[in-house]
Amino acid sequence: MPELPEVEHIARGLHERLPGRTVRGVTVRWERCLAAHTPQALEQAIVGLTFQSVSRRAKFLLLELPPYWLIVHLRMTGRLFFCETPQPEWETHPHVHVVLELDGDARLYYRDVRKFGRLYLTRAPQEIVGGLGAEPLAPDFTAERLGDILRGRRRQLKPLLLDQRALAGLGNIYVDEALWLAGLHPLVRSDSLSDKDVARLHASIRQVLHAALAHGGTTLRDYRGPDGQTGTHQHALAVYGRAQTPCLRCGAPIRRIVVGQRGTHYCPACQPAPPTLEEMSDDDLAARSP
DNA sequence: ACACCCTCCTGGAGGC
DNA sequence: TGCCTCCAGGAGGGTG
Numbered sequence: 221m222p223e224l225p226e227v228e229h230i231a232r233g234l235h236e237r238l239p240g241r242t243v244r245g246v247t248v249r250w251e252r253c254l255a256a257h258t259p260q261a262l263e264q265a266i267v268g269l270t271f272q273s274v275s276r277r278a279k280f281l282l283l284e285l286p287p288y289w290l291i292v293h294l295r296m297t298g299r300l301f302f303c304e305t306p307q308p309e310w311e312t313h314p315h316v317h318v319v320l321e322l323d324g325d326a327r328l329y330y331r332d333v334r335k336f337g338r339l340y341l342t343r344a345p346q347e348i349v350g351g352l353g354a355e356p357l358a359p360d361f362t363a364e365r366l367g368d369i370l371r372g373r374r375r376q377l378k379p380l381l382l383d384q385r386a387l388a389g390l391g392n393i394y395v396d397e398a399l400w401l402a403g404l405h406p407l408v409r410s411d412s413l414s415d416k417d418v419a420r421l422h423a424s425i426r427q428v429l430h431a432a433l434a435h436g437g438t439t440l441r442d443y444r445g446p447d448g449q450t451g452t453h454q455h456a457l458a459v460y461g462r463a464q465t466p467c468l469r470c471g472a473p474i475r476r477i478v479v480g481q482r483g484t485h486y487c488p489a490c491q492p493a494p495p496t497l498e499e500m501s502d503d504d505l506a507a508r509s510p
Numbered sequence: 511a512c513a514c515c516c517t518c519c520t521g522g523a524g525g526c
Numbered sequence: 527t528g529c530c531t532c533c534a535g536g537a538g539g540g541t542g
Contacts, residue, residue, distance in 0.1 A: 221534090221535070221536075252518095279536080293536085293537090295535085295536055295537080296519085296520095296534080296535055296536065297519090297520085297521095297535095315520095332519095333519080333520060333521070334518085334519045334520050334521085334534095334535085335518075335519050335520080336518065336519065336535080336536065336537085337536095373511080373512085374511075374512075375511085375512065375513090376512095376513085379512090379513085382536085384536085384537075391535090391536070392534095392535070392536085441521090441522090441534095480513080480514080481514080481515075481516095481535080482534095482535070482536095483533095483534075483535085
């Protein structure tokens with residue numbers, strides 16, 4: 221599933237190819253992938269417009285098409301790819317829901333097996349991405365900022381890291397990986413972390429994202445880059461999808477539990493469980509009360 | 511404020 | 527082989 225590194229990879233690839241291309245035609249085969257427009261309205265709005273840039277905010281792709289922005293969220297299985305010439309395979313493919321015909325007979329295909337992804341057309345991107353939280357690879361995402369995010373709430377660590385309003389761009393895979401690297405249990409309370417814990421988690425998040433980006437993303441099944449190529453970071457995953465296999469750090473079997481309806485992978489030795497209520501001292505309990 | 515559950519979808523995997 | 531059931535999950539919504 222595309223998370224921040226995958227979306228960044230796609231954005232960079234499309235930014236090399238799309239700017240300067242003019243939309244000549246729009247075909248929508250499955251209307252519900254358009255968040256708020258009819259196919260006719262989309263076509264009327266963007267035919268004749270020229271792409272200016274492609275960028276990313278969290279897991280959203282921002283395609284600048286003045287005076288509009290075409291914003292795409294790929295969710296689980298969405299793919300967006302550019303071809304210099306029409307591809308017969310994709311022109312009629314049952315999972316290709318939108319085809320943009322561009323000048324020079326180039327094509328931008330939007331494909332999505334599970335149909336969770338959405339396309340938005342807006343003049344004001346903030347309406348779509350305005351509520352998102354901190355951007356983990358931005359320069360202003362410091363350990364202090366992460367500390368504020370974590371300690372400002374009393375939540376289990378993993379669901380908080382997945383909450384796009386708090387921190388934007390992480391998904392299930394990279395949260396599990398970052399928590400393993402930091403040695404933090406997914407159920408630890410966010411307001412219980414020490415400064416050292418926060419600093420380690422901050423470094424781990426960035427390290428995991430940078431590594432995945434360098435590998436062109438993680439392809440478990442559906443993800444493809446802007447030219448259709450797979451990523452290679454799946455070979456570097458330490459815990460995600462490795463239940464029952466030995467921890468790369470200590471050899472203990474990786475455990476899989478469900479947290480917030482998500483498969484969650486961690487090392488029970490390297491990522492010690494938070495204390496239960498019974499195990500907490502009176503001081504701990506007193507500290508939890510307002 | 512936070513945890514929990516449901517919905518959207520489909521292909522792949524497992525059981526028999 | 528084939529049919530059935532279950533599962534994966536990002537995000538938004540509702541409920542307790």
